[in-house]
Amino acid sequence: MSQAAERPYGDAGTTPAVPGPEDARAQQAGSGAGSGPPGMEKVLTRETTSSRAAAAVIAAVLVIGLCGYALLETAVRAVGQPPWLLDPQTAAERATALPAGVPPLLLGVTGAVLFAAGLFFFLNAVLPGRRARHVLADPRAGVVVDDEVIASALARRARLAANVTQEQVMVVVSRRQVLVNVRPTSGVPLRAADVQAAVQAELREMALSPMPEVRVNLASSGVIGA
C-alpha cells in the first residue's frame, strides 16, 4: 500500500504475495497450467518464484572472504612467519575461554548480529519466495505478467467505469485478491457494483492463474473539483 502511495499517479500498486506455507507447493504446481505448450510449466514456475541468486552471491562472497583470511593466516603459519592479525592457535585458545576475555555486551551484540544474518539466509532458503507475478493463458507462448502491470490496467478500466481522474483510483493486486480503492468526485453519484463489474470483466478477459477476487472500496468522502 505504502509502495503505491509514493507513485506520482497513485493508481497502480502491487503487494508481494505473503507466502502461506500450507498451499505453497500445490499453488506452484497449479499455476503452470493453461499457458503455452506442454513443458512450459517448469519455466513458468521458475519465472514466478525467486531464484535466490542475490542471497547466494552474498553468501558466496562472505564465505570466500572468511576463507581468504583464514588461508592467509594458515599459510603464514605453515611457512613459519609471524601472524598478520591473529595466529590460528591463539584464536582457538581465546575461543575456548570465551565468556572470559571479551566484554559481555560486545559478545552478545556480535551473537545477535550473526543470529540475524543466519535468520536472513535460513528464511531465504526455506520460504517459497513467490514473486508478485501471475501467469496468463496463451496457446503459443508462456506468459508471465508483473502484478504492477495488471494493477495499472485494472486501474485504467476502473477509472473509465467510474468516470473519475487517474489520481482517484488506486488498485492493489496480490496473489488472490484485487483491491480497488475509488474516491468519487463530490456530488457525482457512483455505484460500487458498476466498478466491480467492469474490473471483473477485464479480469475475466485476462484469464489469470490463479484468478484473484475483486473487492471495491468507495471512499466515504469525495474529492472536490476533480
Add this chain to the structure above:
Amino acid sequence: MNGTPRLLNRLLIGILGVKLLVIGGLLVLLATVPAVGRWWQGWSAGLWDGVRGLFDRTRFPGQTMSWLWIVMVVLLLLVIALMVAWLAQQGKGRANLLVAEDDAGEVPGYVRIGGGVAEQALRAALADRPDLAGATVATYEFRGEPALRIRVQPRQGVAPHTLAAEVSALVEALDAVVGKRTPVLIHIGSGARSRFGRAERVR
C-alpha cells in the same frame, strides 16, 4: 528461464544460515547465561586438546611444524574454488544459436540460425509500438534446447492480455520464418521507464 541452480542455491544458503544461527545463538547464550559458559569452557577445552594432540602427532620428522597446516591450506583453497564455481552458475544459460540441425536436403551440411535473427526481428517489430516503453529479447538454453525470452515493458494502463496476444502473433510469424517452433516465454513487466513515463491514453 536461465540456468541458475535454484535447489543448490537454497541448499547452500540454508546450510550457511543454520551455521550462523547456531554460532550467533551460542554467542548470545555465552554472554547471558553463566552455566552455558562453564559448559562451553569444559567442552571446547576437551576438543582443543584433541586437535592439539593431532597436530603434535602429525609433525614432519625432525621439525616442529605439522603437515596438517598444509592440508588446511589446500582445503581452504578448495572451498574458495568451489564458491567461485557456485558464483559462476548464477544467471548462466545464454545461448547463441536458435537452430542447429541437419536439414536432410541434397546439399551436405548443417543449418545454423543464430539467436540474433530472432532477437533483432522481434525487437524491430516491437520497437515502434507507442504502448511499449521498452522491449528486450534474449536467447537462452533451456533443457538443452534454445528458447526465447521476450521481455516487454508496457506503459501504464496497457491491458496485458491484448499485448500478450499480439506478441504471441509475432512469435507465430517468426515460427513461419525460421521453420521451427522454439519455446517462448513472454514476460510483461514494469520498470522505471514504464512507471515514470507518460501513461498511454489513446489506443
